Amino acid sequence: MKGGGFGLSQTARLALLQRLARRRDGAEGAAAPAEEVSDPRGFAGLPGQRDFALIRAAGEALGLENPFFRPHEGVAGARTRIGGRDYLNFSSYNYLGLNGDPRVAAAAKAAIDRYGISASASRMVSGERPVHAALEAALAENYGAEACLAFVSGHATNVTVIGHLLGPRDLIVHDAAIHNSCAEGARLSGARRVAFPHNDWRAAEREMAAARRGAKRALLLIEGHYSMDGDVPDLARFAAIARRHEAWLMVDEAHSLGVLGATGRGVFEQCGVDPSEVDIWMGTLSKTLSACGGYIAGRRALVDYLKHSAPGFVYSVGLAPPLAAAALESLAILRAEPERVRRLQANATLFRDLARARGLDVGHSAGMAIVPVIVGSSVGAARLSAALFARGINVQPILFPAVPEASARLRFFLSAEHGEAEIREAVEATAAALAESGPLELPG
Structure with missing residues (x-):
């Protein structure tokens, strides 16, 4: 039952467009915007501002x-x-219903009592707390990885890591439905970006084969569980493509951890793939793990490099201790239940x-x-x-x-x-x- 009757009839659609056009042009007594586009210090001329106004007007109409x-x-x-x-x-x-679980709340409260609410500094400077290392060790264990690094934001994790690892001489081949954070990180990197149709591993193979030769480094970028469609990639196929073309494979597990696989370990468990086939595991702490932040798991050389050089980690305050404690307790409950x-x-x-x-x-x-x-x-x-x-x-x-x-x-x-x-x-x-x-x- 696609479409239903909630759309506009042709007559109504025409009437709405006419009404919005009149409002855009200042008709129907609409007040002039507080900031004119011609104001060099104003914000009304920012890209998308007029679209936002039209959307609001459409909702009102x-x-x-x-x-x-x-x-x-x-x-x-x-x-x-x-x-x-x-x-x-x-x-x-x-x-998993863990946000609000008394055990998770108690872990966060205990961390507040011991460490305070904020890490109060970059972890490199003086914001390191034992709970950070404990959380990272538990996350690394989930993926059978050598090491893990936690960031204060899931979105910022993708932006800073992708933007930092790749450069103008490199290549990023990614799913067309990849999350905005991945797209922003790719844009920041300056690497050549090639999108393939959603979840189409054959198209990913063609694009990687066509573009890989001229690139210094290459990254194949997918998600474990796509948040718009709720579908899952064929991880084994994508891992094979990355190996054939000497590319890193990065998987965004934001909606996978605690969701996919018999015990919720993620897309590798769901697909029966050795997690070492993935070079960069990325995930967030804000879904299953009832906190806020992001993480990268993989080889120790990768994590050490990011820990000492990724701008979004080095120059950012450390993850708040109660959030780290809540995520750690949520992960323990996931394992036990x-x-x-x-x-x-x-x-x-x-x-x-x-x-x-x-x-x-x-x-x-x-x-x-x-x-x-x-x-x-x-x-x-x-x-x-x-x-x-x-x-x-x-x-x-x-x-x-x-x-x-x-x-x-x-x-x-x-x-x-x-x-x-x-x-x-x-x-x-x-x-x-x-x-x-x-x-x-x-x-x-």
Whole structure:
């Protein structure tokens, strides 16, 4: 059931465009912007500012409340509280339900009592704490790696590591759906960047073969579990490509750790691949591990080099001790309670299969933690999200330009804490909201 009736009719679409054009040109009594584009010290002329204004105007014209930046009034797990009302929640990365677990909270509180809240300096200078080394050792063990290094931000980890390891004489071949942090790191590096169609290892092979000869170093860059589509790469195929072309293989595990594999160790466990086949394991602490930050695991020579030279590590304050302690305790619980992973995977598979049975377009989701419901228009996705919010279900729309307009969607994040009845309720509500909708006419 792709598209539904939440899109604009042709008449309504024309009316909306005309209305927005009038607002853009200052009609309908619209006030002049506070900062004119001609102001050399203003910000109104920044790229995308006019687009933002048009998007806001479109939402107002369609009577849509902004679905973003809603404050949650407590722990956002399988359920949450927003604006004094309880919601069934599918918009958090709390995959194993460890954010809010008393053991994780106690570990963070103990670290505060012992070390304070902040590391107060770069780790190289005086911000090193024993809990950092303990977390890094545990993460390295997960990947069978020689060493690991933790950073204060997942996004900054990709930016600083990719930007630092590669240079203008190098090559980066990457999945077209790679995360923004990887794309920004690639851009910072100055290396030649070549994208291949999403999850297409054959295309990756062709692109690497065509471009590798003239490059000094090469990096093949993929994710372990893609956050927009919920699908998984054929890791063995990509590892073989990297070996054939003497390239580093880097895998972003942000949504993989605690999600993929029988015990949640990640995409290598899911695919049955020796983790040493991957040169650079990257991940984040903010999903399964209930903290904030990023990490790189791999050979000791790589980690030592980054530890002494990566700008995002050397010149940044160290990871806050309570965050490191929370992540370390979450990792210990993951190891001790693999049944959480099984519940998560069963919940996501159930959601995906029920949605397909009701005619919803879930794309290529592997049914591990992330299940999109593709609507086919940004207006339709925004209105469907609003309709579900009114029914007590919190799920965010993903709109153009984050995805192509024809791929606009809702993105459901499942948790080990969701119950079967809650999953069935969400699927039925989504299918019903689409079925009940008709062509949208512009109000006014």
